[in-house]
Amino acid sequence: MMEELLKVKDLCVYYPVRSGMFKHVNDYVYAVDGVSFDIKPGESYGVIGESGSGKSTIGQTLVGLLEATSGTITYAGKDVTDKHVRKKMQYNKEVQMIFQDSLSSLNPKKKIIDIIGEPLKNFENLKGVALKKRVVELLKTVGLDEEALYKYPYQFSGGQRQRIGVARAVAPRPKLIIADEPVSALDLSVQAQVLNYMKDIQEKYGVAYLFISHDLGVVHHMCDRLAIMHKGRFVEVGTRDDIYEDPLHIYTKRLLAAIPQTNVLLRKKHRDERQRLECEYDSLKEDYYDKNGHVYPLEQITKTHAVALKKE
């Protein structure tokens, strides 16, 4: 069986809330509250959820921008929860991130050759002609040519900048890329272009993605397995077919029902179903009871879990 590249177990990330003159911590925002999942080499794993559900906090914790409050992160069989361990191994090279906002994530004072070249200098000690050759190769991988080398980020469109962000993330030959809403700031046609480049890169380099998005269409296009996140927890996990064809959790059903129906004949039925789900969802507190009275805690629900419940 294929070993996991990344394994996250019971991850919690709480933000302290401070108040008063002495800024004492008097509460916490439970942004990520006991999340577990794993990603296999070369796989695309999606995390979907609405704004504020905790998706970005997971991504930022995985690349070390935030520290975990509790739980463990294992990468290639080693516990990398501690930042000192991450520093000692190749983790910072092998796990890269693509951010939503390409304008603020690319240094505006640096030329493209320096932006994409930086990880190549740091991790592979490349210089001069060899460095330029690799940067040109990377630019070509995302459909840009040599002319881009000596330009600055502001001289590109949003879609081109995001492709530069992809090229930079791929430069140190990572094994895992955390893509946090990589196309949500782009027009639909440009979104497809960037996503297709990301897919090509996956085929070429065998990189795995953790794909964070609020867009069900994007995740359907990109991911093999996914988790639905709600208030810091995964409420449903499964394969793409499990989730899109046969959703189990009321929250997932509600998210799927929010996709606009293009078939005019089905529109009314779709609207009625959406209203029914909204009413059902509003009446829920912490747990979800299905038609047979089974309790689905507002936690992770999997197909196996539901089948087991039905058999009881």
Ligand SMILES: Nc1ncnc2c1ncn2[C@@H]1O[C@H](COP(=O)(O)OP(=O)(O)OP(=O)(O)O)[C@@H](O)[C@H]1O
């Ligand atoms: N620095 C912070 N201090 C306190 N609370 C925070 C901080 N950053 C995020 N939060 C809160 O943590 C929760 C999760 O935020 P997070 O950004 O991870 O959600 P998200 O699903 O990525 O949302 P979005 O898609 O809007 O970025 C939210 O309630 C948010 O308000």
